[in-house]
Amino acid sequence: MALSGLDIYKLLPKTNCRQCGFATCLAFAMQLAKKAVAIEKCPFISPEAKMILEAQAQPPIKPIILGNNKSNFEIGNETVMFRHEEKFRNPAGVGFIIDDNLSDAEIKARLKEINQLKFERVGQLLEVNLLALKQNKDAKRFLEATKLVLDNTPLPLMLISSELASLKQAAGIAKDRKPLLYCATKNNFAQIGSIAKEFGLPLVVSAPDFDSLSEITKELNALGVNNLILDTGKKSVTDKIWDLTQLRRQALKKSNRSLGYPGLVIVDKTDPYEEAMEATAYIAKYAGIVLIKGTASWEIISILTLRQNIYTDPQKPLQIESKLYPIGQVNPNSPVLITTNFSLSYFTVLGEVEASKIPAYILSVDTQGMSVLTAWAAEKFNAECITKSLGDHGVKNAIKHKNLIIPGYVAVISGELADKSGFQIIVGPKEAAGIPAFLKNLN
Amino acid sequence: MGTQLVLEKWPAAISTVIIGATKDEGGSRSNIVKIGGQTSLPLLFKEGDLPNKPKIAFEIWDIPPQDWQEELISAYGKAINDPFAWAEKCVNEFKAQLLCVKMQGAHPDSGNKTPQEAAKFISALLNKIKVPLIIIGSGDDTKDNLVMPVVSEAAKKERCSIGCAVQDNYKTLVASVLADGHSIIAESPIDINIAKQLNILISDMGLSLERIVINPTIGALGYGLEYAYSIMERARLAALSGDKTLACPFICFVGQEAWKTKEAKVSVEQGIAWEAITATSLIQSGADILVMRHPKAIQKVSNFIETLYQG
Structure with missing residues (x-):
C-alpha cells in the first residue's frame, strides 16, 4: 500500500521553490517515495499532507x-x-x-x-x-x-x-x-x-x-x-x-x-x-x-x-561456520565425521557424537545451510566440495589416519570421494541416531 | 465507521477423498472416512467450507515394531507383539476410526515376507477389523513393487489409500490402485514442484486427481517442521486459487518423525507433547490425515480438533 512518487507529489505545494534542495517538487517526491529524504525538508508542506506522509512512513504493524x-x-x-x-x-x-x-x-x-x-x-x-x-x-x-x-x-x-x-x-x-x-x-x-x-x-x-x-x-x-x-x-x-x-x-x-x-x-x-x-x-x-x-x-x-x-527466516536457513570441530578430547587417531553446515544437521550429529562419549572430529562442509540430501542434489555436497573443505580446514594435518565417515544417505559418492580426496571412505548410518552404535563398533 | 473485514474468496476447492467402502459399496468397512473438500484456508470457517475435520490414523505394522521407543511400546502393552491384537486394541480400546498399516515385514532387512504372506496378512486384517485402512509399503522400492500389487488386490473394493508413490517409482502402484479401486498416496521430498509433477504423472496414467492424497514429507517439531509447513501453505494457496494439480488433501506422517527426535526421548510428557504439537501445527498448514503413534498424543490432538471444529 506504499504511496508512489506521483501520489506524494500531489500532496506537495508544487511550487518548485527548491528550498528542500531539489530542483522540483516532483524530484523531492521521488526521493520521499524511496524514503531517502525526510518530509521536514519541505518548509511549506501542509499539516494534513505531513500527517499522511508520516503515517505512510510507519510500519503497518507498530513495533x-x-x-x-x-x-x-x-x-x-x-x-x-x-x-x-x-x-x-x-x-x-x-x-x-x-x-x-x-x-x-x-x-x-x-x-x-x-x-x-x-x-x-x-x-x-x-x-x-x-x-x-x-x-x-x-x-x-x-x-x-x-x-x-x-x-x-x-x-x-x-x-x-x-x-x-x-x-x-x-x-x-x-x-x-x-x-x-x-x-x-x-x-x-x-x-x-x-x-x-x-x-x-x-x-x-x-x-x-x-x-x-x-x-x-x-x-x-x-x-x-x-x-x-x-x-x-x-x-x-x-x-x-x-x-x-x-x-x-x-x-x-x-x-x-x-x-x-x-x-x-x-x-x-x-x-x-x-x-x-x-x-x-x-x-x-x-x-x-x-x-x-x-x-x-x-x-x-x-x-x-x-x-x-x-520464525526461522525461510530464505536463510540456520547455518554454522564451516569448520573442523573437535568434539571431546580428540587425538590424531580420532574418527572424522562429515556433515553439512546446516545447523540442524550439524547439531543433530553433534548431539549423537557427544552421546557416544567417543571423541571425534566433525567436519561441517559449507553447503550454504543446505541439509545433506538437499545439498547433495544441488551439487554442494559432492566429492569435489568435500575434498575442497578437507583441504581448507587442514584435516590431513589434524589426524594421522586416512578414514572419513560420510552420511549413509550419500553412500553413492564414496568412490569418487576416495579418488579425489585420497582418503578411505566409510559409509556411516543414514540417521544420526545410529551414530553412537556405529562409532562403538568402528574399531 | 465500521471496520470492513478483509475476506478472501477462493475460486477452487480441495478434492474430497473417501477412504473405506461399506457393504453397500462392495466393501466390508463399518465406517468410511472423508477428507478434503475445503474451499477455505485451514480454520478460517468464515470464508468458506471446511466440511471434513482432519483425521488421525493410528500407525501399526504387520510385524512387532523394531526401533520404536520403549514408551510407545509400553503404551500398547503386550498387544504390540501381535499385529492383529495391536490393530484390535487401537480400534476397541482407543476408538481408532482409521488405521495406517505399514508393511515393514516385507522389507529385506525386516523379515523379507513374500508378497503372498503380505497379501494374506491384509486379508486377515480386513476380516478382523472393520475400520478403513491406509496401507504403506516398506520403503524398499524393488520389494514394494512385488508386494504392493498383491496387497492392493487382496484389499480390492475396500477403497483403501495406498502408498507411497514416488517420482521414480509410481507406475506399478498406480496400475494396482487403478485396478482395485483405491486412492494413492503421492510422496514428494518437501518440494512443491515435485509434488505437482508427480500428481500430473499419476493422472496421466488415468488415475484421477480426485484419488490422490499428497504426502509432502514432514519434519518433526524442531527438525524442519517449518519447511513442510510452508510447502503445505503454498500448495494450499495455489490449489484454492485454481491449480487442480495441487488440490489434493495432505497426509502427514507425524509419529515416525516426532518419535525419532532426541527431545521425544527426554520424558514421556515431552515425547507426547512433541508428537501432539507437530500434529496440531500441521493442521494449521492444511493437514488432512495425521498418522500418529502414541495413544495419549492421539487423544489430545483428537480433542483439540473437536475444539477447533466447534467453531
Missing part, C-alpha cells in the same frame, strides 16, 4: 518494545501473512500469568521455575519473555506482590488489574521496568491512558470486536498514548485465530492504522498439553504475545521450539 533497556523484547513490525512470502520478524512473546493471591513463597517458587526456563537448540538460546501479575485481592496485596515480582525476576512485566487505583500504584513502583498495563476498555480508556502516559508505559486495549478496538485506539492516540497491544477477550480458539488473522489483514492489506498493533492472547487451560497446543496455534497464527500458566520445562520447550521454527 512495540516491552521492558526497559536492560531486559526487553520487541514484537510487531510484521509485514507478511505467510512466512514463505518473506519471513516473520519478531517472535511472539511467551509470558506467564501469576495470581497475587498465591502466598509469597508460592510466588517466589514459581518465579524461580520461570527464570530457569532457558533452552539451547541448534545454537540458539530459547527464552521466555514476560511475567504477568494478576490482581485477585486488594490494592495492598497487589502492591506487595508487584514488589515481590520486581525483586525476583529480571523478565519484563505486565500488570493485570481492573482497579485503576491499584494499577496506578503498582505501575508507579514498577515504572523503571516499563511494565505493560492490562487493560484499556471502552469504559476506562481515558483514566488508564493517563496512567500509561504519565509513566510512559505500553498498554493493552481490550474489546470483543474490531470497531470498538479501533475506536479506543484512536481515542488513546489522541491522548498521546501510542504503544498499544490488542486483545479481543475470551473466545473460542477458532474465533481467536480468526481475530488474529483479521487484525493482521487489516494492518497489511488495508493499512488500517487503528488496528495496526500486535495482538495478545490469554490461554486459559489447566491441562498442559491443551495449553501447549493452543499456545502454539496462536504463535503460528500471528499472536504478538501469548500468556499461559504452565511452567513445566517439557511444555515450554515444545512451545518455544515451535516458535523458533515458525
Whole structure:
C-alpha cells in the first residue's frame, strides 16, 4: 500500500521553490517515495499532507518494545501473512500469568521455575519473555506482590488489574521496568491512558470486536498514548485465530492504522498439553504475545521450539561456520565425521557424537545451510566440495589416519570421494541416531 | 465507521477423498472416512467450507515394531507383539476410526515376507477389523513393487489409500490402485514442484486427481517442521486459487518423525507433547490425515480438533 512518487507529489505545494534542495517538487517526491529524504525538508508542506506522509512512513504493524533497556523484547513490525512470502520478524512473546493471591513463597517458587526456563537448540538460546501479575485481592496485596515480582525476576512485566487505583500504584513502583498495563476498555480508556502516559508505559486495549478496538485506539492516540497491544477477550480458539488473522489483514492489506498493533492472547487451560497446543496455534497464527500458566520445562520447550521454527527466516536457513570441530578430547587417531553446515544437521550429529562419549572430529562442509540430501542434489555436497573443505580446514594435518565417515544417505559418492580426496571412505548410518552404535563398533 | 473485514474468496476447492467402502459399496468397512473438500484456508470457517475435520490414523505394522521407543511400546502393552491384537486394541480400546498399516515385514532387512504372506496378512486384517485402512509399503522400492500389487488386490473394493508413490517409482502402484479401486498416496521430498509433477504423472496414467492424497514429507517439531509447513501453505494457496494439480488433501506422517527426535526421548510428557504439537501445527498448514503413534498424543490432538471444529 506504499504511496508512489506521483501520489506524494500531489500532496506537495508544487511550487518548485527548491528550498528542500531539489530542483522540483516532483524530484523531492521521488526521493520521499524511496524514503531517502525526510518530509521536514519541505518548509511549506501542509499539516494534513505531513500527517499522511508520516503515517505512510510507519510500519503497518507498530513495533512495540516491552521492558526497559536492560531486559526487553520487541514484537510487531510484521509485514507478511505467510512466512514463505518473506519471513516473520519478531517472535511472539511467551509470558506467564501469576495470581497475587498465591502466598509469597508460592510466588517466589514459581518465579524461580520461570527464570530457569532457558533452552539451547541448534545454537540458539530459547527464552521466555514476560511475567504477568494478576490482581485477585486488594490494592495492598497487589502492591506487595508487584514488589515481590520486581525483586525476583529480571523478565519484563505486565500488570493485570481492573482497579485503576491499584494499577496506578503498582505501575508507579514498577515504572523503571516499563511494565505493560492490562487493560484499556471502552469504559476506562481515558483514566488508564493517563496512567500509561504519565509513566510512559505500553498498554493493552481490550474489546470483543474490531470497531470498538479501533475506536479506543484512536481515542488513546489522541491522548498521546501510542504503544498499544490488542486483545479481543475470551473466545473460542477458532474465533481467536480468526481475530488474529483479521487484525493482521487489516494492518497489511488495508493499512488500517487503528488496528495496526500486535495482538495478545490469554490461554486459559489447566491441562498442559491443551495449553501447549493452543499456545502454539496462536504463535503460528500471528499472536504478538501469548500468556499461559504452565511452567513445566517439557511444555515450554515444545512451545518455544515451535516458535523458533515458525520464525526461522525461510530464505536463510540456520547455518554454522564451516569448520573442523573437535568434539571431546580428540587425538590424531580420532574418527572424522562429515556433515553439512546446516545447523540442524550439524547439531543433530553433534548431539549423537557427544552421546557416544567417543571423541571425534566433525567436519561441517559449507553447503550454504543446505541439509545433506538437499545439498547433495544441488551439487554442494559432492566429492569435489568435500575434498575442497578437507583441504581448507587442514584435516590431513589434524589426524594421522586416512578414514572419513560420510552420511549413509550419500553412500553413492564414496568412490569418487576416495579418488579425489585420497582418503578411505566409510559409509556411516543414514540417521544420526545410529551414530553412537556405529562409532562403538568402528574399531 | 465500521471496520470492513478483509475476506478472501477462493475460486477452487480441495478434492474430497473417501477412504473405506461399506457393504453397500462392495466393501466390508463399518465406517468410511472423508477428507478434503475445503474451499477455505485451514480454520478460517468464515470464508468458506471446511466440511471434513482432519483425521488421525493410528500407525501399526504387520510385524512387532523394531526401533520404536520403549514408551510407545509400553503404551500398547503386550498387544504390540501381535499385529492383529495391536490393530484390535487401537480400534476397541482407543476408538481408532482409521488405521495406517505399514508393511515393514516385507522389507529385506525386516523379515523379507513374500508378497503372498503380505497379501494374506491384509486379508486377515480386513476380516478382523472393520475400520478403513491406509496401507504403506516398506520403503524398499524393488520389494514394494512385488508386494504392493498383491496387497492392493487382496484389499480390492475396500477403497483403501495406498502408498507411497514416488517420482521414480509410481507406475506399478498406480496400475494396482487403478485396478482395485483405491486412492494413492503421492510422496514428494518437501518440494512443491515435485509434488505437482508427480500428481500430473499419476493422472496421466488415468488415475484421477480426485484419488490422490499428497504426502509432502514432514519434519518433526524442531527438525524442519517449518519447511513442510510452508510447502503445505503454498500448495494450499495455489490449489484454492485454481491449480487442480495441487488440490489434493495432505497426509502427514507425524509419529515416525516426532518419535525419532532426541527431545521425544527426554520424558514421556515431552515425547507426547512433541508428537501432539507437530500434529496440531500441521493442521494449521492444511493437514488432512495425521498418522500418529502414541495413544495419549492421539487423544489430545483428537480433542483439540473437536475444539477447533466447534467453531
